[in-house]
Amino acid sequence: MSKILFAVTPTVGHVNPMLPLGKHLAENGHEVFFQTSDLFASKVEATGMRFVPLLGNANYDYHKLGELIPELRTAQPADQTLIYLKHLFGDRIPDQYRGLEQTIAEKEIDLVITEVLFLGILPLLIGGSPRPPVISFGVTAPLWTDPAFSIFSGPDTTPEGRIRNIADNNQFLAARASGHRYVDGILDRLGFPLPGGYSLNTQYRLPDTFIQLGAEAFEYPMEDRPANLVFSGPLLPKATAPTKTPEWMNRLDPSLPLVLVTQGTLANFDFDQLVNPTLTGLANEPVQVVVTAGDSKSGKIISTRNAIVESYIPYELVLPRTSVFVTNGGYNGVQQALTYGVPIVSCGASEDKPRVAARVSWSGVGIGIKDGVATPQKIRGAVREILDHPRYAERAGSIGAEIAKVDALQTISRIVNETLARTGATYA
Structure with missing residues (x-):
């Protein structure tokens, strides 16, 4: 029996896509642990997975984000992006990582499954020490950049378009530079400096496998597509019982x-x-x-x-x-x-x-x-x-x-089993 740990940001948009996958893996013989906030404990346990609480400030109630991060209440929508990066995702890194380390050691985890904005995975990926393989999932729109498209307006492979693409993408990253430096500072203080520094591209390229939970036809074609990138199609929640018509x-x-x-x-x-x-x-x-x-x-x-x-x-x-x-x-x-x-x-x-x-x-x-x-x-x-x-x-x-x-669960299950087989983990 393989032991799999899910590490997930405790908001609905991040937890919900992961629940059917964890349930499926648990039903197919894996021992599955799901680490998120106490708010989702009953939801996790109802799927047959074992709930593990996040530690410290990582274990929050997303309903109270306005209390947790007061700036959000008055910030303009365009300014909220940096606030989220710094204070919702960045500030949670130390306690997220502490919980990951503890659970991996105590449960003897064979595989870690996480999602794109659980930044507490970064020290594990950067550290260089022996670790379980990591599969990360894209539960948000991709924020990666590529010369084949402008992140603002989409693909343009003409010579003029490529110049604009690169300029637009650099502008996009520059606007978030203070957030990138903020995350770098947290990683440095933890003793895990990231060569070249953190950027939004980091979370897509560092995991052993990155699976985007969306239709590939909805995404821009890439020129420099990472070798670890897979599109699975969306992983949507399944109703456990017939939904009563309101x-x-x-x-x-x-x-x-x-x-x-x-x-x-x-x-x-x-x-x-x-x-x-x-x-x-x-x-x-x-x-x-x-x-x-x-x-x-x-x-x-x-x-x-x-x-x-x-x-x-x-x-x-x-x-x-x-x-x-x-x-x-x-x-x-x-x-x-x-x-x-x-x-x-x-x-x-x-x-x-x-x-x-x-x-x-x-x-x-x-x-x-x-x-x-x-x-x-x-x-x-x-x-x-x-x-x-x-x-x-x-x-x-x-x-x-x-x-x-496409069958997203089937695609993901195949990747999970192949990953476990390569690392010598057993499958029951």
Whole structure:
């Protein structure tokens, strides 16, 4: 029996994609430990995995990010990216690494599985001491750079385009340089200086294998593709029991297009960023609007005659009936919409969200609002454009068909077993 440790940032968008994989590996004979915050303990244990709490300041409740990092409450979306890098991800490195070391030693771990923003894995990868192999997963939009594309606007392989690509990518990295230096300082103090310094490319190239949980057709072609990179397709949560149809779904008019709106699980301090402009813009349109408010107070959301607001929306029930998905650009939500062939309006300015919007536009599955600023006019215009022109739904359906052809769990299981076989770990 092989012993596998999952080490995962304790937010929904990072934990949820990992749960079905851990459950699958546990059901197939591995002893699986899942290290994240206490908030997810019952969810982890319900899958048959063994929960291990993160230590110290790594064990936080993401519902209280505004208390944990007060700057987030007043920061503009574009400024939140650096705050997250420094204080949500960087500041957790020492305690994340301490927990990793302890668990690897105590449980005699054969393989570590982590995700792209669990930066506590970096000292393990840098250190040079004997360690288990590490497989990392991309649960967010890729932030890697490559000469074949501009991270802002996508691929352009013309001579002029390549020059612009390199300039754009350097600008992108320079804007995050203070965050990179901050992470370097933490690694230096821990005794793990990174040759050449940390950058956003680091977390993709250092793991033994990096698996991006998304459709390859949604991603830009690369010129300098890392040898360790694999695309598996999205790994979406599976319902453990039939989901009961909510009462409000029975009130939907099947003759009207349904617009599903979400502002994600982290960037929902201020619903004026996306939800309220969308509701205002669509208030007099011949559509039905369904809003998922997450864990925030829905009282901050305006009321319109054609909208239903719920704290939780069963995507597997609503997306098959959805005509347009309006999102702040959460990567997993976009992948889930594409699985059902739903075209997308993407508008977000923090974290990886501008990169998602750029891919939405480039791939033809919808409209990405470039500046990440939602206004009623922009959202109404984008929704109308998608409803009036079937090419967006056709392209989203095409990528959905590609996703249906791949079995992410099967692909990942094969890589896990091959990795364990190479390192001599046993499989029961």
